[in-house]
Amino acid sequence: MTNSKKCLIIDDDLDDQEIFLMCLKNVNRDVEGKTANSGVEAIEMLKKDAEYTPDYIFLDVNMPKMNGVECLKHLRKIERLNSTKILMYSTTSEKDVVTESKSSGADDFIMKPVKTKELKTKLATIFNIVSEINQPD
Amino acid sequence: MTLPKQDSESSLQTRSDLYQKMIEEIEDYAIILMDEKGIIRNWNKGAQKIKGYTEAEIIGKHFSIFYLPEDLASGLPQKLMEQARRTGRAVQEGWRKRKDGTKFWGSITITAIHDEEHNVIGYSKVTRDLTEKKIAEDQLRMSEERYHQMIAEVQDYAIILLSPEGLIENWNIGAEKIKGYKASEVVGKKFEVFYTPEDRAVNMPYRLLEEARTTGRAAQEGWRVRKDGTRFWGSITITALHDKNGDVIGFSKVTRDLTQQKIAEDKVIAYNAELEMQNSELEQFAYVASHDLQEPLRKIQTFAELIQENYSDEEYVKRYFAKLEASAQRMAELVRSLLDYSRLAKDKEKGSRKVEQVDVDLNTIVEEVKQDFELLIEEKKAIIISNSLPVVKGNKMQIGQLISNLISNSLKFSKENPIIRVSSSIVNLSQIPDAPENLMASRYYQIIFEDNGIGFEQQYDKIIFSLFQRLHGKQHFAGTGIGLALCKKIVDNHHGHISAVSAPGKGATFNVYLPIE
Numbered sequence A: 001m002t003n004s005k006k007c008l009i010i011d012d013d014l015d016d017q018e019i020f021l022m023c024l025k026n027v028n029r030d031v032e033g034k035t036a037n038s039g040v041e042a043i044e045m046l047k048k049d050a051e052y053t054p055d056y057i058f059l060d061v062n063m064p065k066m067n068g069v070e071c072l073k074h075l076r077k078i079e080r081l082n083s084t085k086i087l088m089y090s091t092t093s094e095k096d097v098v099t100e101s102k103s104s105g106a107d108d109f110i111m112k113p114v115k116t117k118e119l120k121t122k123l124a125t126i127f128n129i130v131s132e133i134n135q136p137d
Numbered sequence B: 001m002t003l004p005k006q007d008s009e010s011s012l013q014t015r016s017d018l019y020q021k022m023i024e025e026i027e028d029y030a031i032i033l034m035d036e037k038g039i040i041r042n043w044n045k046g047a048q049k050i051k052g053y054t055e056a057e058i059i060g061k062h063f064s065i066f067y068l069p070e071d072l073a074s075g076l077p078q079k080l081m082e083q084a085r086r087t088g089r090a091v092q093e094g095w096r097k098r099k100d101g102t103k104f105w106g107s108i109t110i111t112a113i114h115d116e117e118h119n120v121i122g123y124s125k126v127t128r129d130l131t132e133k134k135i136a137e138d139q140l141r142m143s144e145e146r147y148h149q150m151i152a153e154v155q156d157y158a159i160i161l162l163s164p165e166g167l168i169e170n171w172n173i174g175a176e177k178i179k180g181y182k183a184s185e186v187v188g189k190k191f192e193v194f195y196t197p198e199d200r201a202v203n204m205p206y207r208l209l210e211e212a213r214t215t216g217r218a219a220q221e222g223w224r225v226r227k228d229g230t231r232f233w234g235s236i237t238i239t240a241l242h243d244k245n246g247d248v249i250g251f252s253k254v255t256r257d258l259t260q261q262k263i264a265e266d267k268v269i270a271y272n273a274e275l276e277m278q279n280s281e282l283e284q285f286a287y288v289a290s291h292d293l294q295e296p297l298r299k300i301q302t303f304a305e306l307i308q309e310n311y312s313d314e315e316y317v318k319r320y321f322a323k324l325e326a327s328a329q330r331m332a333e334l335v336r337s338l339l340d341y342s343r344l345a346k347d348k349e350k351g352s353r354k355v356e357q358v359d360v361d362l363n364t365i366v367e368e369v370k371q372d373f374e375l376l377i378e379e380k381k382a383i384i385i386s387n388s389l390p391v392v393k394g395n396k397m398q399i400g401q402l403i404s405n406l407i408s409n410s411l412k413f414s415k416e417n418p419i420i421r422v423s424s425s426i427v428n429l430s431q432i433p434d435a436p437e438n439l440m441a442s443r444y445y446q447i448i449f450e451d452n453g454i455g456f457e458q459q460y461d462k463i464i465f466s467l468f469q470r471l472h473g474k475q476h477f478a479g480t481g482i483g484l485a486l487c488k489k490i491v492d493n494h495h496g497h498i499s500a501v502s503a504p505g506k507g508a509t510f511n512v513y514l515p516i517e
Helices: A014-027 A039-048 A068-075 A095-103 A116-126 B010-025 B045-051 B069-073 B076-087 B131-153 B173-179 B197-201 B204-215 B259-290 B294-309 B314-350 B362-372 B374-380 B396-412 B483-493
Strands: A006-010 A032-036 A056-060 A085-090 A108-111 B029-035 B040-042 B089-097 B103-114 B120-129 B157-162 B217-225 B231-242 B248-257 B358-361 B383-386 B391-394 B419-428 B443-451 B497-502 B508-515
Touching: A006 A014, A006 A039, A014 A032, A014 A116, A014 B294, A032 A039, A039 A068, A056 A068, A068 A085, A068 A095, A085 A095, A095 A108, A108 A116, A116 B294, B029 B045, B045 B103, B045 B120, B069 B076, B076 B089, B076 B103, B076 B120, B103 B131, B157 B173, B173 B248, B197 B204, B204 B217, B204 B231, B204 B248, B231 B259, B294 B314, B314 B396, B314 B483, B358 B362, B358 B396, B362 B374, B362 B383, B362 B396, B362 B419, B374 B396, B391 B396, B391 B508, B396 B419, B396 B443, B396 B483, B396 B508, B483 B497, B483 B508
Parallel strands: A006 A032, A006 A056, A056 A085, A085 A108, B383 B419
Antiparallel strands: B029 B040, B029 B120, B089 B103, B103 B120, B157 B248, B217 B231, B231 B248, B358 B391, B419 B443, B443 B508, B497 B508
8 A cells, every 4th residue: 555655855965865766756656755955945945835744854964064963853843743754864874873863853764775775675664565665676 | 194082981982882893793794994095994793704804814904905906907996995085985896805815796885984174084895795696697697698699599490579569679590591681671670571461461460469469379380471572481489478567568479481391291282182183083084984985985886776777778877877977086086185185194294293394485376276277267257366475484285285275165165256365464373363272473474365155154164174074065066075174284284273254145264374483
């Protein structure tokens, strides 16, 4: 069973946005993907558009000025995002960052994988889709 | 005239006898009666005790018998007698001779005795033996002199006496050696002359005096100024001096020159700081190896995978090959910058922590940098204006890299038609805002790099100089996050300082301070 999911990807790296979006769509064709190039931009977007409440936020840890963890803290203050799942992701998974992310209200921590397949598997788990992940791309 | 004959009346006689007796028995004073020529006529117990002669031995002798040969030669007995004859009295203290040849310190009063017609008919001579007192006084005086001399000749400490108002009253060799002034140049002046203008501006000298006044003592370590303007690190103790009533009558100020120790101590602190810095740099390097370098590598792998999976789609393959290449390029750039950075650190270690000092003409450097960036300048329609810049002392390669990085930074973070101004001035240490404590020179060249680029929020003015810190997303501006960290390292190597002033959209100004000498 799949249903439409609103996903917001916050990443300063356009390549990573693209790969992430590609994988999301691949896992769930009904994903409504949006992107923001920085934490500040994402927060502004969410504050401006009160109608928009993503189901999932994928948040890059390493961003200039406002890093992912700081951004997370701001996002968790926005009440309507209470049921939004926020997933942090990074190239590395330093223990401190993972711990701080979890304690600051992140639902999960994902490594930016080398293979897109790994990411798709992970995303499928997140979306509770078991059937589609074993299908060939 | 002769001495008065004894009275015939019996009661008077009794009293006179009594009086005579009294004088004879006095032991603490030698009381002698002399005739008008100075011949001894009468002698008491005190005289015998003090001078050692019996009455029989001395009666009929001239009183000059008690005088030392040198006093006899100068005619002292006659002079004293003459003075007593003329003025009625002569008082003197001096060394006299006992019968056995030993000396005693006598306090002598010779008084003339007159008859009714006021003719001098003789003299009384009262002598007190003050030898012990004299010796004690002499010892005290000698002790004081020795003490004074001791302080005067102490070389390793400046020991100064200050008036209650802080005027210099006394000066020793140590003070001359440490502070460079001769006593004649400085006695009577205010003691604040030894303090730096910064300390004087906050009234430090008089605050220390006040502390000594209220608590008895003030101790401090700090930089002080010698006569020639050079500074020394002094350890100073000011102690209040009180009179019997407890009122402050002055201060003693003991200063020790601990410059060598301070330099050694500072060196240890600096080495420690450097070690800490190198440690944190190593940590940053480890982080970079694991993150910043891994990022493009990961992308290369991902893109390769995507290409493989969509081999038949030419457009797709083209697109991801381009991305793959860009990632590889970025990786190469990172590796190159890292090498630059680590080479800089290595240079410094090899050169025993001192950068090679040659004359570097900044005008030439700016021209060279302009040539290096010729294409970019043309493409961006950039204008680089530089006023006549100074010749600084430093490592030419590093200074070149510094200026190149700053100009490249301004070119990179610009919109249209960038204008970059490079100018310079000379400033004192106190004029450098937020100057770090390790700046030692008193004067600096300030090299100012002004641009009209995108600028940044002032709150990031420190973070931009850290390794791998970027303020802008990768999609807008290329860069490795190493350039400004490199600038900071170069400036640090040259014992200078770099700071930045900016606001978003208002351009940025980078100030580089390099020591003059």
